[in-house]
Amino acid sequence: MTRSAKEMDLHVCPYQIAFILDNWIRRLLQPPTRVVGEYIRPGNTVIDIGCGPGFFTIDMAKMVGRDGEVIAVDLQEPMLDKVRKKSSKHGVDGRIKYHLCGKDGIGLNKEADFILAYYMVHETPDPARFLREVRQLLKPDGKLLVVEPKMHVGRRSFETMVEKAGEAGLVVLGYPGRKGGRGVLFGRTSTP
């Protein structure tokens, strides 16, 4: 069943304009190796939450190698379809799993070495709940990179999100630069 953001009455980036998220200009401005390369090792389990058309998913699947896996998560099935089409073209289809999540929760049972939430936390209806759920998906020494677009997320809103993450059991490891927006790297506390 194909579900679109409009059908779910959500204010998310619609799949019809996915082309703005995957093109050569973005590749020049936000090369995946620069954004996520330092966090991913061969054999890792990676979750790309709110993967969209897979701009980062495909490169991360190359980074984890044959023994790793990337779970592409989105609430719009047409976005996941776009990733499926690209993955076979790039020869990484065996390394990518697909998870269509609901608007009220991720509903994934997995533990990841690295989770990417790129330009998507501000689209979630309840960021505090979302961040609590994401924390549960991290391995004890796992890392979560959140990057938010400066155009849509002001400094104060970003700080509020970081505060909510703290309450959700995430701990700030740093504010890495040159990630293409307002970026923060989290680890997790031992207790939620």
Ligand SMILES: C[S@@+](CC[C@H](N)C(=O)[O-])C[C@H]1O[C@@H](n2cnc3c(N)ncnc32)[C@H](O)[C@@H]1O
């Ligand atoms: C602006 S796009 C960014 C896509 C991708 N991360 C990128 O950087 O190219 C945001 C994506 O997050 C997805 N999204 C929004 N809210 C979500 C949620 N609560 N759970 C999963 N995906 C969500 C949207 O469907 C959309 O594909």
